[in-house]
Amino acid sequence: MAYWRRAILHVDMDAFYASVEQLDHPEWRGKPVMVAGAAAARGVVSAASYEARAYGVRSAMPTARAIRLCPRGIFVPPRLDRYGEVSEKIFAIFARVTPLVQPVSLDEAFLDVTGCQRLHGDPVSIAERIRETIRKEAGLTASVGVASCRFAAKIASDLNKPDGLTVIREDELRKRLASLPVGKIWGVGPVTGRQLARIGIETIGQLAEWPEEALTMKLGSVGTELHRLARGEDDSRVIPGEAEKSISSEHTFAADVADLGELEIAILEQAERVAERLRKRKLFGRTVFLKLRYDDFSTVTRRKTLVLATRLADVIHEEAKKLLRERSEAGKRPIRLVGVGMAGLVPAAGGEPERQGALFAASGKDSDKLDRLARAEDAIRAKLGPNAIRRASIRFHKPT
Numbered sequence: 545m546a547y548w549r550r551a552i553l554h555v556d557m558d559a560f561y562a563s564v565e566q567l568d569h570p571e572w573r574g575k576p577v578m579v580a581g582a583a584a585a586r587g588v589v590s591a592a593s594y595e596a597r598a599y600g601v602r603s604a605m606p607t608a609r610a611i612r613l614c615p616r617g618i619f620v621p622p623r624l625d626r627y628g629e630v631s632e633k634i635f636a637i638f639a640r641v642t643p644l645v646q647p648v649s650l651d652e653a654f655l656d657v658t659g660c661q662r663l664h665g666d667p668v669s670i671a672e673r674i675r676e677t678i679r680k681e682a683g684l685t686a687s688v689g690v691a692s693c694r695f696a697a698k699i700a701s702d703l704n705k706p707d708g709l710t711v712i713r714e715d716e717l718r719k720r721l722a723s724l725p726v727g728k729i730w731g732v733g734p735v736t737g738r739q740l741a742r743i744g745i746e747t748i749g750q751l752a753e754w755p756e757e758a759l760t761m762k763l764g765s766v767g768t769e770l771h772r773l774a775r776g777e778d779d780s781r782v783i784p785g786e787a788e789k790s791i792s793s794e795h796t797f798a799a800d801v802a803d804l805g806e807l808e809i810a811i812l813e814q815a816e817r818v819a820e821r822l823r824k825r826k827l828f829g830r831t832v833f834l835k836l837r838y839d840d841f842s843t844v845t846r847r848k849t850l851v852l853a854t855r856l857a858d859v860i861h862e863e864a865k866k867l868l869r870e871r872s873e874a875g876k877r878p879i880r881l882v883g884v885g886m887a888g889l890v891p892a893a894g895g896e897p898e899r900q901g902a903l904f905a906a907s908g909k910d911s912d913k914l915d916r917l918a919r920a921e922d923a924i925r926a927k928l929g930p931n932a933i934r935r936a937s938i939r940f941h942k943p944t
Contacts, residue, residue, distance in 0.1 A: 586606065
C-alpha cells in the first residue's frame with residue numbers, strides 16, 4: 545500500500561435534495577425533479593435533479609424560469625427535516641471512518657483520513673468504500689475527491705459528477721490544476737474573475753505563473769492567497785465538528801416592498817426562525833447580518849458584531865432593524881428580498897444566559913428568562929406545529 549503523507553477527502557452528495565425526493569418517490573426516478581419555492585411567491589430552485597439540469601435548470605434559478613425551461617418537470621417544496629434526517633445517516637457513515645470530519649453543509653464534508661490508512665487502507669480504497677456504503681445504506685450517490693489538501697479535494701469532487709471518484713495525487717497536483725478555469729479557485733467569483741481576465745489570466749496555470757508581487761499589487765492581499773492556491777499550496781486543516789459558519793433565513797416578496805413597517809415585520813419573522821435554528825443546534829451567534837435585494841436585483845449585506853453572542857430573536861430583530869434604517873436605502877428603494885442571519889457561531893455551554901447580549905441587560909430584562917421562554921415556545925411548536933404559537937404582529941400580518 546502506498547502511504548499518503550496527507551490524505552483529504554471531499555464528499556459531495558449528488559443533487560442531494562432532489563435525490564432524496566426521488567428516493568422517497570421511486571416513481572420520480574429518471575424524471576426531472578426540482579425542489580423549489582412557489583413561483584407565485586417568486587421562489588427559487590434549491591436543487592435540481594440531473595434530469596432537470598439537462599433542460600438548463602440550475603439551483604438559485606427563479607422557479608418561474610425553471611417552469612418555462614421544464615414545464616413538465618416535477619416541482620416540490622423543500623422538506624428540510626427529511627433532508628436533515630438523511631444527512632445524519634450519511635455523516636454517521638463518515639464517523640465510522642475518521643473522527644476528523646468537517647461539515648460544510650447537509651450534503652458536503654471534508655474528511656482527513658491520513659491517520660486511518662493502517663486501519664482502513666489507502667485513501668482511494670477508503671473513498672470507494674464510503675461511496676459504496678452511502679449507496680447501500682442511504683440509497684444515494686456521492687461524488688468524492690481525493691487529494692493531499694482541502695482545496696484540491698474540493699475541486700476533484702466536482703470534476704466527475706455525478707457518482708464520480710477523482711484522485712489528484714500530490715506529485716501531479718499543479719499539472720492537474722493548470723488547465724482548469726480560474727473560477728474553480730475558492731474566492732474567485734464573477735468580480736475577481738473579470739479582474740483576472742483583464743490581465744490575461746483565465747486558467748489556474750496562468751495564475752500560478754504570474755509573479756506573486758504583481759498579483760498583490762493588482763488584487764491586494766487576496767492576490768497572495770489566490771497565487772498560493774493556484775500553486776497547490778493549502779495547509780488548512782480539517783476541523784472536526786466545525787459546522788455552519790452562519791445560519792440565516794430569507795423571504796422573497798410577491799411584490800416589491802417600500803414600506804419600512806412591513807419590512808420590519810418580515811425581519812422579525814426571519815429573526816425568529818434564525819433564533820429557533822440556533823437553539824435547535826445549541827449555538828449562539830456573535831454577528832447579525834441583514835441581506836437586502838432591491839427591485840433592480842442588486843444585493844447588499846450589512847453586518848453588526850455584538851458585544852456578547854446571542855440566540856434571542858428580539859436581540860437579532862433589534863440589530864437587524866438598525867441595519868435596515870441606518871445602513872440601507874430601504875424606504876427609498878423598493879425591496880424584493882429580505883434576509884436575516886447570524887454568523888460567528890459558537891457552541892452553547894450549558895445554555896449560558898450571559899451570552900445573550902448586552903441589549904436586554906441594559907434594559908433590565910432578564911435574558912435567562914427570555915431564553916427559557918423561547919425554548920418553551922420551541923417545544924410547543926415541535927409538538928403542535930410551526931404555527932401553534934406566534935407573535936400577534938406576525939400572525940395577523942398579511943405578507944406580500
